[in-house]
Amino acid sequence: MSIRIPSLTYTALALFFIAVPARQAAQSGYKILILGDSLTEGLGVEKDDAFPARLDGKLKQWRPGIQVINGGSSGSTSASGLRRLQWYQKAKPDLVLLALGSNDGLRGVKVEETRKNVEAALRYCREKHWQVVLAGLKVPPNYGAEYASAFAKIYPDLAAKYKVPLVAFLLEGVAGEPDLNQADGMHPNERGHERIAENLFRFFKTLLADQP
């Protein structure tokens, strides 16, 4: 079943594909781990300005029991995903948002390799009975249409295969916008992080809406 989700709406259709029953989100200590790279870590902005922290604030206002953990690590590629998930086992997350692979794309890593690594991370989460959400990533158009489309396809393909919700593109509305990015043109600034957090908040609000 295809679950390619329109990127602008972050539709809640994904809810229907959640494979693993989640703990109740309202319950105290519901933890969302965002596993990613420098985009997640918030390279170049204060920790409190990175989107995981802002999302944490928004979700807490909505449901005080939710906690977002920033699992970003600058420079990391998808190859480190599995090992890092093992580390976060200590944090006992209830839901993992996998935002892995942007450095793979920027370094021209073979698409199959990235797919394999993200898939391994996804399977590990399922083994641990953690709810999983995939975040789609893209490479800039200068890498060529062929590579860019093959890379972008990794995420919807895996989401469909494992029936997990998909955030179609993590940097939706932010990538390529000079006002929302730092001088390097790659990392979001405070406003860019706020936009991502807002997008994700809408997504999670829908995703977790029917949970008591």
Next chain:
Amino acid sequence: MPLFLRLLKHKRGAWISFVSIYALGLSVFLVVNGLARNFREEIRVKSKELLEADLRVQVRRPFTGAEEEALAKWIPASAKKAEVWGFLSMLRATGITGITGIRRTASGATPAKDPGVGVPGSGGSAGASRLVQVKAISPGYPLVGAFAFAGAGKGAWSGRMEDFRSGEILVPRELLAALKLSVGDSVSLGAKNFVIRDEYTAKPGGSFDFWEMGSRVYIPLADMPATGLEQKGSRIFRYRFFMLPPGTDPDAVRDGLDDALSDPEVDVSAYTDSGSDLGRSFNMVTAFLKMLSLSAFLLSAVGAAFFFRHHLVGERKTVAVLATLGASRKRIVGIYVAQNLFLSSLAALLGMALARVWSIGLPLLIHALYRIDIPSSLPWATFAVGLALAILTSLLFGFTGFAGLGRIPPATLIKPLESAPLGVLPRIALFLAQGAFFFALAMADSRSWLLSALSVGAMGGAFLLLGALGWAAFRVLWLLRSRLGYAVRIVLGSIRWGREKSLLAFAALGFVAFTSCLVPQLEDLILDEISVPKGRVIPQLFLFDIQEEQLPGLQALIKSLGRSLDLPSPMVRARLEKVNGEPFKRDEDEDGKGKGNGSVTQDGKAAGRHPGAEAGRRRGRATLEARNRQQFRNRGFNLSYRDTLSDAETLVAGKWWQGRAAEGAIPEVSMEKDYAKRLRLKLGDVLVFDVQGVEVEGRITSLRQVRWASFQPNFFVLFQPGALDDAPKSFLGTIKQIPPDEAEAVQNRVSEAFPNVTILNLKDVIGKTVETLGKLSWLVRFLSGFALLIGLAILWLVVDALVSENQRTILLLRALGEPRARLARLFLAHYAGFCLLAGVTGYLLSLAAAWIIDLVVWQVPWIPNPLIFLVCAGASLAVGLLCSLYAAFRGAGQPLRGLLSLTRP
């Protein structure tokens, strides 16, 4: 013959010593300054090559209309221009087109069965793709530097950039090998196919940015639209290169553009900004050479002044005779000023001739010995400065003597002058004037108040301290004279008679020892900073993002290729959360340098977004720097851990840990000292890091000095093993210098087996840096040794003059029946004591000076090198004993009749 020359006729020894010492010192000053200037010029040329122009403007988007206008306003119309777009992209092998009928493999050989014409898909591994760094170049590129091509001159391809046409691409050999392609084959970038025109073997420029991973390929800028790679969201850098017309100041144009281009994303660089990789090393070497040349000159000036003053003291009776015969004081002073001018001019001419000879000979010698080329020209301006400097300095140093001449009474003929002809206050005033003169000289040379004050202060202070110590030592011996033997008393009396000369000689000897010991200590420090330690092979390949589970496999693979993965270092990403229990935040002050190199506010409140953005000399640059600082400030830390210090590290405070962190105890942390200073962290501080969601504590127990030019993985923060073992980490590693073919094979095999591992070949970048640092090292070594030889020569001449001075005492003692052997022992003890006391004092003062210079000027820890201590102390002892032996045997061996021809001055 004028009287001043006739009076010199019988003082051959004195004036030869004066001229030779002064000429030697002056020549060292001229040649060291000249070579340093030549080297600076070479660095300047290299900087242009690195930047590829006089001026470069870059931005990661198209230039706006306002920016184009600013460029048109500030860049002279006659400037040469070129444009380049730079970006990363995937290059795909598509097949053979055979445009030239010549198809060559990466090694340059023509394949046996070369179809020569297009057979799509048959070339190499058609369909294979690889990340490349694309440079789309405009006509006229490169402005500085040049390409070299493997196939230039073969067939229709001339190798000139004018013949590089639309639809063609230039690639490096490793790319041909990796994709199994040949010259003449076809590749695609985006929607456009390109034919490989040639394999380049050298390319312009030499700078490196981390984003520039992948092989660099060149395409015509005009082909960019056809590739379709420029779209919204594309990361494409636009570079504009400019060669300014002669006489245009690139810094002024850069500053003007900085002001005009308000967007901080637009970066303007002049070639004077580039080469900063070598900045610290080069600045240290330049400062050292300046100190060296100034020391050599001051040394020779002190030596020459010693001889001239010695000569003037010896001339007191002559002065008295002249005064008795009716010569006016003005005329008498005029005679000796003329002598000084004559001798200093002679020394200057000789020194300049020597400098010229050395400026030609030294580079030849250095080339013959070390295969290093150093430019040999010496500008004429250097000679003019040398002549003026020599005469002025000599007059200034001789002034005390000249002023005293007018106060010598005719009665000196029958009663020797017991007190110095000039009072204490005028002498202090003259000493200060001499100091001011050298300070001005140092300022003109270094343009640094601190450096000038330290150089002159250290030397002047050393001279004063030596004089005071010599005087104190003599006073103690003089008070104890009744308990000493008569021979010692006679020696003391002899010193007392000529106490001015003795004191001067003591100070001169000590000063020679001071300078001679200071130079190797500073040289040692500099070489430690800039040279590659013996036995260390510089790495060439750098591997990143090695996952823990990949490490054994990667090591095995590299071993199977006959190489080894060196220094595999774990890297753990973390953020500093708390310092001593308080939330950590850091801000900067308005000049962008931070409050005392950085400040920590632990109140948990942000101190503003871009505090440096509103300040600064130029808004654009300040804002960009502020952004960069913000990025630096807020980024996390790359932590690592290991058992021992690397050979690029030196512990400067605290202690290194023993073994692994104990269970339950706070693990120990070692910080790089400058980084700790910037963050205002100190020994004993307890840090809390957020290691990807998990808090890890650590206490700073040591500070390290890190030699960043060691070309090996270095970290600001190191943890005691045990604390981070389980943390998510990746590894870095290096592979040493290997031949190009092997490097390509290793790169390809690693990329195939471990696609996530990024492998960078930094051969070109490191090679150029190492070559320049090597030159600097040898320059420092050679010129230090050269200056020390001059110091030893001066030392010997001073001792020789002292011996001559005491001949009368020696002969008098012999006439009184003192046996020669006992006399020899007596004078051996006398001179040995004299030389050793002066030498050891000079050495101790040099330790203090080295300590101050290291800490204040270079801001590096001062660690005395035991070998230098032994060599300096040993050399002081050996030279002192040799001089003493020479003095004792020469004095004791004189025939008694010599007493008749000697008179006390």
